[in-house]
Amino acid sequence: MWPMRIRNRRRHLAVASALAAAALSLAAAGFAQERKSAAAFTFRAEQIASDFAVGYAVTTGDVNGDGRTDVVAINGTDLVWFEAPTWQKRVMLSGVTARDNVTLSLHDIDRDGRLDVALGAAWQPSNTSSGGTLQWVRRNGPGPDAPWELHAIGEEPTLHRIRWADIDGDGVRELVVAPLHGRGTKGPDWQGQGARILIFRPPANPAREPWAMEVADDTLHILHNFLPANMDSDPQDELLTASREGVHMLKRGADRTWTRTLVGEGTPGEIKMGRVAGRRMLATVEPWHGASVVVYAEKAGLWSRSVVEAAIAGGHAVGWADFDGDGSDELAVGWRDGKPGVALYVVDREGALQSKVMVDEGGMATEDLTIADLNGDKRPEIIASGRATHNVKIYWNETRR
Numbered sequence: 001m002w003p004m005r006i007r008n009r010r011r012h013l014a015v016a017s018a019l020a021a022a023a024l025s026l027a028a029a030g031f032a033q034e035r036k037s038a039a040a041f042t043f044r045a046e047q048i049a050s051d052f053a054v055g056y057a058v059t060t061g062d063v064n065g066d067g068r069t070d071v072v073a074i075n076g077t078d079l080v081w082f083e084a085p086t087w088q089k090r091v092m093l094s095g096v097t098a099r100d101n102v103t104l105s106l107h108d109i110d111r112d113g114r115l116d117v118a119l120g121a122a123w124q125p126s127n128t129s130s131g132g133t134l135q136w137v138r139r140n141g142p143g144p145d146a147p148w149e150l151h152a153i154g155e156e157p158t159l160h161r162i163r164w165a166d167i168d169g170d171g172v173r174e175l176v177v178a179p180l181h182g183r184g185t186k187g188p189d190w191q192g193q194g195a196r197i198l199i200f201r202p203p204a205n206p207a208r209e210p211w212a213m214e215v216a217d218d219t220l221h222i223l224h225n226f227l228p229a230n231m232d233s234d235p236q237d238e239l240l241t242a243s244r245e246g247v248h249m250l251k252r253g254a255d256r257t258w259t260r261t262l263v264g265e266g267t268p269g270e271i272k273m274g275r276v277a278g279r280r281m282l283a284t285v286e287p288w289h290g291a292s293v294v295v296y297a298e299k300a301g302l303w304s305r306s307v308v309e310a311a312i313a314g315g316h317a318v319g320w321a322d323f324d325g326d327g328s329d330e331l332a333v334g335w336r337d338g339k340p341g342v343a344l345y346v347v348d349r350e351g352a353l354q355s356k357v358m359v360d361e362g363g364m365a366t367e368d369l370t371i372a373d374l375n376g377d378k379r380p381e382i383i384a385s386g387r388a389t390h391n392v393k394i395y396w397n398e399t400r401r
Helices: 002-037
Strands: 043-049 057-061 070-074 078-083 088-094 103-107 116-121 133-139 148-155 159-165 174-179 195-201 212-220 225-229 238-243 246-252 258-264 272-276 279-286 292-297 304-309 315-321 330-335 341-347 353-361 366-372 381-386 392-397
Touching (some): 057 103, 057 381, 070 103, 070 392, 088 133, 133 159, 159 225, 212 246, 279 315, 292 315, 304 341, 304 353
Antiparallel strands (some): 043 392, 159 174, 174 195, 195 212, 246 258
């Protein structure tokens, strides 16, 4: 009897010890979460252009093949790149496309080992019957001062966003094109035909041969942005769309037909994806050009929706990255109206707000932003282009890790 009691007591002590250890572990996790929410994110602003007019879009890539990441941007008339590490501005095109340039995306289109630029222009947001030119630009010769040449691809009224994606799952990227409105629609309601999401496939000789085109969807309205992402185990990219009808996922089947699935309810205008504590998160601005920053946390069926901010004005850019090196992403958001700026939001794995840190207050009327490690220190920077402020800035990430 006594040995049995002793063994039971030992078991109880072991269980109690394990529970205490678990409690300490949870307390430590809670403390880490608290420290995370109060983390001191530090950014140093460097303005690399101050007279750039409206910076419609900004991105990054190694333009000259020297192993450094350069900044590429457009305004209404010009396509330029800022050469790392001095950020000298070099003009690729000026006054060649129909005004305004509105969107760009980098890729080695002709497979010569050098980056090319797909470019959308003739931006006329209320003209749903004409305009919206699509072209690509390549450098004609070696060296940073070699001229760039323009090649037409197609047209689509209110062409607004373009991105590269592997739609076929064969390792070759296609150019996905999304207009803002459907053909023939009129404001303020924009009822009728939906915006045509188009897939363009580069031919063997993209400068001389026509590009095959496919319509992925034509049912969505006020399609302000979209995001290619691989959402499952197959090699094909899906398309996540931000429109008046909500967040949807478009997927092409083996029979080449497309299906559309509702992911999140809302009226998003921007969309980007990150991960927090291993869970996929979508960030949007709602409604388009709106005041709310919304995070959707992945789950079966509709993703859970959390409003993390409701007081910005003219929200126009979002992006995720692990800025402090803790394994979870933080959310960068830029807006262009009121007192414009750029902010960093820390959310938990449910999408709830933990903290907000201002990166720029009043000095960047954000039209677009992108995120990249520009100096190879494994700490991503924020790069933004302005509307009313007419500038391009790098926010150097000096957060302690």
